[in-house]
Amino acid sequence: MVTLSTEILVIGGGATGTGVAWDAALRGYDVVLVDRLDLAEGTSGRFHGMLHSGGRYAVKDPRAAEECIAENRILRRVAADCIEDTGGMFVTTPSDDPDFADRLLEGCRATGVDCEEISVQEALRSEPRLHPKISRAIRVPDANIDVWKTVWAMGHGVQQRGGRILPYHAVTAIHREGDEITGARVRDARTGEETDVHARVTVNATGAWAGQLADMAGIEGVRVLPGRGIMIAMNHRLVNTVVNRCQMPSDGDIIVPIRTVSVIGTTDVNTDDPDDHSVHQDEVDAMLDDGEKLVPGFRQARALRVWTGVRPLFEDAKPTGTDSRDVTRAHALLDHAKRDGVGRFFTITGGKLTTFRLMAEETMNAVVAQLGESRPCTTSTEPLPGSESSEPYRLGERLARKEADLIDEQMICECELVPRHKLEETITRTGSTNLDDIRRQLRLGMGPCQGGFCIYRAAGILHARDGMTAEDADSSLVNFLQERWKGQRPILYGDQLRQSRLDDWIFQGVLDVEHLPS
Amino acid sequence: MRSSELHFDAVVIGTGVAGLVAATRLAQSGARVAVVAKGVGSTHLAPATIDVLGYAPDRVDAPGPALEQLIAARPDHPYALIGADIVADALSWFAELVPSGPLPGYVYGGSLDHNQLLPTALGALRPSALVPETMANGEASGLKRVCIVGTPALRDFHPALCAANLSRAGIDARSVSLELKLERADMNTLGIARRFDDEKWRRQFCAELSMKLRADEAVGLPAMLGLLDPHEVLADVEHRLGRRVFEIPTLPPSVPGIRLYEILRSALRAAGGRLVIGAEVVSSTREGERVASVATRAAGRDLAYVAPWYVLASGGFASGGIELDSHWATHDRALGLPLRGLPADGEERFVATYLDEQPMARVGVAVDAELRAEGAENVLVAGAALPGAVPWREGSGEGIALASGYRAAQVAAGQLSPTAAIA
Numbered sequence: 001m002v003t004l005s006t007e008i009l010v011i012g013g014g015a016t017g018t019g020v021a022w023d024a025a026l027r028g029y030d031v032v033l034v035d036r037l038d039l040a041e042g043t044s045g046r047f048h049g050m051l052h053s054g055g056r057y058a059v060k061d062p063r064a065a066e067e068c069i070a071e072n073r074i075l076r077r078v079a080a081d082c083i084e085d086t087g088g089m090f091v092t093t094p095s096d097d098p099d100f101a102d103r104l105l106e107g108c109r110a111t112g113v114d115c116e117e118i119s120v121q122e123a124l125r126s127e128p129r130l131h132p133k134i135s136r137a138i139r140v141p142d143a144n145i146d147v148w149k150t151v152w153a154m155g156h157g158v159q160q161r162g163g164r165i166l167p168y169h170a171v172t173a174i175h176r177e178g179d180e181i182t183g184a185r186v187r188d189a190r191t192g193e194e195t196d197v198h199a200r201v202t203v204n205a206t207g208a209w210a211g212q213l214a215d216m217a218g219i220e221g222v223r224v225l226p227g228r229g230i231m232i233a234m235n236h237r238l239v240n241t242v243v244n245r246c247q248m249p250s251d252g253d254i255i256v257p258i259r260t261v262s263v264i265g266t267t268d269v270n271t272d273d274p275d276d277h278s279v280h281q282d283e284v285d286a287m288l289d290d291g292e293k294l295v296p297g298f299r300q301a302r303a304l305r306v307w308t309g310v311r312p313l314f315e316d317a318k319p320t321g322t323d324s325r326d327v328t329r330a331h332a333l334l335d336h337a338k339r340d341g342v343g344r345f346f347t348i349t350g351g352k353l354t355t356f357r358l359m360a361e362e363t364m365n366a367v368v369a370q371l372g373e374s375r376p377c378t379t380s381t382e383p384l385p386g387s388e389s390s391e392p393y394r395l396g397e398r399l400a401r402k403e404a405d406l407i408d409e410q411m412i413c414e415c416e417l418v419p420r421h422k423l424e425e426t427i428t429r430t431g432s433t434n435l436d437d438i439r440r441q442l443r444l445g446m447g448p449c450q451g452g453f454c455i456y457r458a459a460g461i462l463h464a465r466d467g468m469t470a471e472d473a474d475s476s477l478v479n480f481l482q483e484r485w486k487g488q489r490p491i492l493y494g495d496q497l498r499q500s501r502l503d504d505w506i507f508q509g510v511l512d513v514e515h516l517p518s
Numbered sequence: 519m520r521s522s523e524l525h526f527d528a529v530v531i532g533t534g535v536a537g538l539v540a541a542t543r544l545a546q547s548g549a550r551v552a553v554v555a556k557g558v559g560s561t562h563l564a565p566a567t568i569d570v571l572g573y574a575p576d577r578v579d580a581p582g583p584a585l586e587q588l589i590a591a592r593p594d595h596p597y598a599l600i601g602a603d604i605v606a607d608a609l610s611w612f613a614e615l616v617p618s619g620p621l622p623g624y625v626y627g628g629s630l631d632h633n634q635l636l637p638t639a640l641g642a643l644r645p646s647a648l649v650p651e652t653m654a655n656g657e658a659s660g661l662k663r664v665c666i667v668g669t670p671a672l673r674d675f676h677p678a679l680c681a682a683n684l685s686r687a688g689i690d691a692r693s694v695s696l697e698l699k700l701e702r703a704d705m706n707t708l709g710i711a712r713r714f715d716d717e718k719w720r721r722q723f724c725a726e727l728s729m730k731l732r733a734d735e736a737v738g739l740p741a742m743l744g745l746l747d748p749h750e751v752l753a754d755v756e757h758r759l760g761r762r763v764f765e766i767p768t769l770p771p772s773v774p775g776i777r778l779y780e781i782l783r784s785a786l787r788a789a790g791g792r793l794v795i796g797a798e799v800v801s802s803t804r805e806g807e808r809v810a811s812v813a814t815r816a817a818g819r820d821l822a823y824v825a826p827w828y829v830l831a832s833g834g835f836a837s838g839g840i841e842l843d844s845h846w847a848t849h850d851r852a853l854g855l856p857l858r859g860l861p862a863d864g865e866e867r868f869v870a871t872y873l874d875e876q877p878m879a880r881v882g883v884a885v886d887a888e889l890r891a892e893g894a895e896n897v898l899v900a901g902a903a904l905p906g907a908v909p910w911r912e913g914s915g916e917g918i919a920l921a922s923g924y925r926a927a928q929v930a931a932g933q934l935s936p937t938a939a940i941a
Contacts, residue, residue, distance in 0.1 A: 288844055299844040410673050410704045420673065453769060456640065460676020470641070470682030477640075478873075485872035492868060493842045501836035502563070508910035510565055510767055512642040514873050515577070517686040 002195040004164070006032040008367065009183055009199035011171055011213060013037075014044035015151055015353055017205030019360030019379070021163060022154035026382055027364060027375040031163035032197050033155070034186050036170035038437045040151040042274075043207050044353060045440060046309030048231050048265040049147065049258035050242055051075060052354040053088055055115065055140035056249055058107030059100075064330060065111035068354050072141060074380045075357065081387040082150040084395060086257055088142020088242035091123060091134040095293050096247045101136040104246060108140065115140050127239050129295045142242035144258040146393070147353065148440045153384040160385065167437075169195070174202070174217040181217055181336075181345035190433075201344045201367050208274035208312040210349040219340050224349055226274040227311040229266035230283050232491060235302035235448045237395075238262045238295050245294065252290025259395070260416065260447060261304060264291050268311070277308040279490045302496040304448060305487035314350035331359045335366050343370070412461070413454035415447020423458060427465055433472055435462065435480040448496075450484050452503035456511060474516050481507060522819075526552045526792075528827040528930055529812060531799055531852050532839065534559030535916055536901025537831030538782035539608070539923030540930075542615075544829075545789035547931040552823055553791065554814050556798035558779060560837055560902075565638075565741070565767030566774035567646035567653065568612065568626065568920060570605065571597075572633060572913020581647050581917075582606070582630035594859075594906040597914070599887055600921045606630060608924035609648060609917075619781035623749035625651050635659070637666075637738060639675050639768035641683025641691075645913055650774055652743050652752050655736060656764035663690045663735040666766070667727060669698045671705050674769040675740035694730045698723070707742040711773045714744040714751050724758035731759065741765035741773050748777060797821070799832075799852040808896045809853060827896050827930040830855070830883060831923060834902035840881060842867075850883050850903070855891045858884035859905035879908045888929050889922060898926035 008024045010017045013035030021033040035041070054068030076083055092101050101117070108115035116139045123137030124130055155165045169186040172194065176182065183198040206213045207224070214222035237257040245253035256263045267283055284306060291298030314332040331351030336342040348363045361377045368375050383390065398417040402409065410420040426432075426441050435458055438444055444458060445451030455477060463473035492500055507513045527549035530541040537553055545551045570581040571588060578584040585605060589598045597605065609630065616626050626648045628634055633645035635658040643658050664684065668677035677693035684691035700710075713719045731737065743765055744751035756763045767774065786793060797814035803822075804810055811824045832839030832852050840857065842848050846867070848857050859880040861867055867878045882905025884892035889904070891897040900922040902909060909915035 303844075408703050410671075412673060456769060457673045457676070459640075460679045463676065463679040463682065470679060470686055473679055474640070474683065482872045486870070489868045489870065493844045493846065495838075497835055497842050498838050501834070504910060505560075505563055505836055506769060508873075509915065510563075510638065510769065510772075511640040512638045512644045513640060514911070515573075515644070516640065516642045517683055 002193065003198065004032055004195055005198045006030045006164070007200045008032075009034070009197050009202045010205055011184065011203065012205035012207060012209075013039040013151070013165070013167060014042050014205065014207055015040065015147060015356035016207065016348055016351065016359050017203070018151045018154045018158075019356045020203050020205050020348065020363050021158045021165070023360040023364045023377060023379050024367070025158045025161040025163045026378045027368065031158055032166065032199065033158065033163065034166045034169040034171065034184070034197070036168070036189070038167045038440060039155055039165070040148050040440065042209070043309050043311065044147050044151060046307055047147070047353055048254060048256045048263040049144045050254060050256045051083055051143040051145040052352065053140040053142045054111060054113040055088065055090060055104065055108055055142065056244060058111050058113050059103050060249060062107065062111045064352075065107065065113055067358060069111065069113045071355050071358055072143070075145070075354075076143070076392065077390060078380065078383045079145070079150050079153070079387050080383070080390045080392045082146045082153065082384070082393065084144050084258070084393045086143055086241050088140045088244060089123060089127065090138040090140065090244045090246040091130060091294070092136040092246040093131050093293050094133050096245055098135055100248070101138060101246050104138060113140060127241055127243065129238055129297070130243065131294060131296055136246060138246065142244070144242065144256055145353070146259070150384065152441060153386050157385045171213065171216065174213070176217060176342070179341055180343040201346070201371065203363060203367065204345070204347040205363075207349055208310045210312065210347050214347055217342065217345060219336055219342060219345075221317040222334065222347055223315045223317040224274070225313040225315055226271050226276065227313050228269045228271045228276055228308055229311060230279050230287065230306055230308050231263050231265040232284070232287055232306045233261040233263050233304045234298070235261060235304045235496070238298065238301060243294055252287045255291070255294055259443065266309070271310065274310045276310065279306050279308055281490065284490050300494070302448065302494060302499070303491040304450065304496060306491045307487050312349045331355065333359070333362050333366060335370070337370060412457045413442075413444045413447065415449055415454075416443040416445075418442045418444050418454070420461065423461055427462055433462065433468060433476055435459065435476045436483045439480070445480065445484065449499060450488060450503065451480060452499065452506055455480050456506070478513060481513070523811070523822045523824055524552065526550045526823060526825040527934055528829060529554060529823045529825040530829040530831060531555065531812065532559060532831035532833060532837070532901065533793065533795065534561060534831060534833055534837065534901055535778070535782065535919035536923040537829065538779075538786055539612070539920055540829045540831060540898075540900050540927045541791050542782060542786045542789055543924055543927030544931055545786060545791035547927070547934075549931060549934055551791040553786065553793045554797040554799060554812070554823060555795055556838070557795060560833060561775040561779040562772055563770045564772055564775050564915065565644075566650060566772055566778040567636065567767070568609065568648035568916040569645070569913040570609070570630060570647040570917030572645035573911060575911075577645055578633055580630075580632050585630070592906070596904040596907050596918045596922055599885065599889060600925045604925050604928070605917060605921040608921040611924065612920055613648060615785055616781055618785075620784045621746070621748060621777060621781065624777070627651060627654055637680065637684055637766050639680055639740065639766055641680040641687070643687060647917065650748075650777070652741070652748050652765040652774065653767075654764065655762040656738055656766060658687070658689065661689050661736060664738055665731055665735045666691060666693045666738045667696060668693070668740060669696045671698050671700050671703065672707065672710065672740060673704065674706055675766070680738070680766065694727070696727055696730065706771060707740050707768060707773050708771045708776070711742040711745050714742060715746045717754070720751065720754060721758065724755060728759060731761070736762040736764065738764055738766050740768045745773060745776060802853050807894065809894050812852070827898065827934065829898045829900055829926050829930065830891065830903055831900040832903055834882065835878070837902065839903050840883075842878070848881060853891075853894065853897065855897065856884045856893055857881055857905070875908055875911060879911070880906055882906065889926050890929070898929055900926040
């Protein structure tokens with residue numbers, strides 16, 4: 001049994017948890033962050049990639065809108081390299097209530113969300129694939145954010161300050177001494193080794209799993225209702241602006257252009273199980289129909305992949321005498337000393353990706369207060385590693401960089417422009433043997449061919465790493481194929497089915513992966 | 519757009535193995551034949567071995583007898599419609615055709631008596647009935663010690679992983695990665711194959727490789743031993759290295775596949791057949807139960823091809839011959855013929871485990887026992903457009919393509935005129 005001592009233990013490596021770790025590290029605390037899986041493999045990595053302007057909430061939830069626009073402005077400064085300034089647009093399609101646009105404008109003005117109505121002609125000029133019969137168009141400062149890049153940038157920032165990031169370390173027990181939480185026991189999913197982490201303060205940032213973790217600490221009534229939503233990535237940028245339907249937020253009413261794809265989302269179905277990643281055929285069909293309403297011909301585009309994210313909707317089920325039951329999209333910070341009489345333990349859940357930094361700040365403010373210290377938050381001014389120049393990401397950056405030395409560089413993934421040296425560096429730096437983890441860092445295999453060409457190459461390069469056996473490389477390859485299949489299976493039609501069958505030809509017909517020696 | 523008509527005895531749609539074999543056989547029987555296709559066929563993707571039956575579902579050692587069993591057990595399988603005798607005839611015909619082609623001395627070897635186990639680029643052992651001579655020395659039972667050779671310039675082949683998996687299969691294998699002086703950091707096997715055609719380059723390559731080899735080990739290289747004269751390239755490399763050498767198929771484009779395409783294309787030309795690439799079939803006309811014409815769109819105008827016989831060899835889902843649209847309807851893209859083998863209502867199209875058999879995989883154009891399309895009595899279907907097979911899982915793709923193309927030609931030629939009939 002290994003023992004680690006730290007000041008702040010953060011459980012949960014999504015945007016919120018990593019944000020808490022980053023916030024704590026900037027305040028000078030020693031930090032350990034653990035996650036049962038890879039960073040941003042839960043809800044954070046399973047959303048559409050939208051950095052909200054707040055417009056979407058301006059009518060329905062003004063407070064959320066105010067938070068979003070404030071965070072949007074901050075993140076554009078401190079996480080510039082992770083954000084592409086696509087801008088956003090609300091459009092009234094023939095299926096929408098024509099009067100909602102006025103309510104939206106009013107709501108944006110009231111909440112401070114920048115908005116500007118533009119002519120339909122101008123909207124169609126900038127986004128020619130939009131439905132030609134839209135009647136109104138309003139610009140807002142939506143953008144897209146690369147969550148893996150953001151989370152890993154914070155993770156590296158933590159590591160640079162001496163903190164430890166431990167992916168694939170699942171909590172097996174929470175340590176409680178009397179009325180205080182003193183850390184947790186974690187188990188390395190890859191080696192089976194257990195570690196005791198002793199901490200001054202423990203933060204539960206496990207999102208949709210927060211109730212399960214609170215149970216382990218013996219704390220009752222932290223209920224998180226998982227809300228399941230599907231998203232579909234289409235193989236190119238059908239639009240270059242985040243496009244929202246001008247109506248009360250509903251299913252399938254956003255298309256977010258991000259990197260080389262556009263993502264349509266989403267649905268909202270209650271589920272009992274935060275690990276429920278099921279995709280139902282009727283949901284896919286409805287999403288494709290919704291796509292047609294915004295972009296006619298949507299069904300003719302290639303659908304690359306579908307996935308499910310599970311939102312944490314917090315409901316405080318602790319009986320308090322008054323009627324305090326409240327299910328909210330807003331985030332919830334629980335100081336368990338105040339709520340349950342259990343010190344040194346905090347839960348942060350709910351909320352949305354756009355407000356992760358604010359959630360982390362509020363959490364660490366409460367932690368610092370309980371410790372009786374005074375260390376101010378600096379995450380709103382300190383840029384993430386890689387974002388020091390405050391230059392936003394621009395589509396085409398990768399290509400522009402590559403074009404200069406294309407002749408000297410071997411491209412492993414042509415779809416996402418991942419060169420060999422970058423892949424080798426990432427394998428060395430992370431020590432990862434899992435091609436799916438490497439995918440999240442580099443976007444390897446996320447383009448139209450979904451790994452058809454690059455994954456054999458990547459498996460070969462991975463195998464060349466010291467100590468990697470053929471067995472491990474083979475299983476990493478087969479696991480990757482299975483993981484990709486999971487996201488493709490419900491949307492296999494048209495040219496993407498053809499692509500997928502071509503990939504089968506490579507893996508089964510040429511390489512015969514099914515019959516590797518066992 | 520102007521439209522004009524061209525008349526033939528038979529029009530073949532598709533330039534994979536099935537289409538080219540059907541067209542060549544028809545042309546050899548004296549028929550006037552045109553092949554129309556959107557692009558080059560699947561030859562450029564595949565290893566170019568002739569796999570007749572590799573798994574059923576366990577690995578098949580003797581494809582001939584296993585074929586008889588498959589035919590008995592699966593009357594809906596293309597082989598059951600074609601018959602084992604015709605499979606054997608088609609293989610013999612093909613084996614004789616290859617040496618008469620444009621690649622001097624290049625031959626395919628093997629038989630239906632036993633499958634040859636050849637290493638894949640991943641180091642698995644894949645069973646094939648007929649293999650090009652450039653791969654024959656890779657046969658696993660003959661491999662004692664082997665050195666798998668690659669180069670960092672080729673991202674599509676990883677010798678260490680290939681060798682490590684071969685070792686796991688009990689073969690004494692190691693690997694060498696050879697730095698090659700190429701003007702680009704990145705080349706595919708096609709680019710390097712063109713170098714191998716150059717004798718001076720080959721000499722240099724062999725000199726550098728020789729220094730890294732040990733006594734008594736064979737050499738496995740990615741499949742890139744030349745495009746123009748692979749027989750000579752193999753002999754020369756073996757001579758210079760003083761050992762047995764073989765090719766291992768890797769990611770597309772497939773050099774042995776391009777050779778196979780050239781062999782079949784040249785046979786078609788030699789027999790007087792016509793090949794039109796870049797001519798996608800966009801529509802067809804009907805006269806009752808017959809297809810009257812097919813129209814292609816190329817060079818800005820529609821061209822109608824009129825013939826008493828049509829062979830549909832446009833492939834399955836992978837080649838785009840059959841498609842599934844976003845409303846989950848399936849179509850034969852060229853002629854809109856009825857399909858067979860679709861999952862029943864309520865049954866899944868695809869199952870959760872990637873490597874399990876997928877229900878959609880057996881979909882194809884519905885045919886009768888003579889490969890005639892249902893509802894179109896003058897259309898014969900060949901290759902991956904046929905229903906009932908799972909070619910990659912079974913290791914049967916080229917066998918079905920070759921034999922069904924051969925059979926389709928036989929059926930059509932037999933009806934064209936008594937003098938044109940193929941024995």
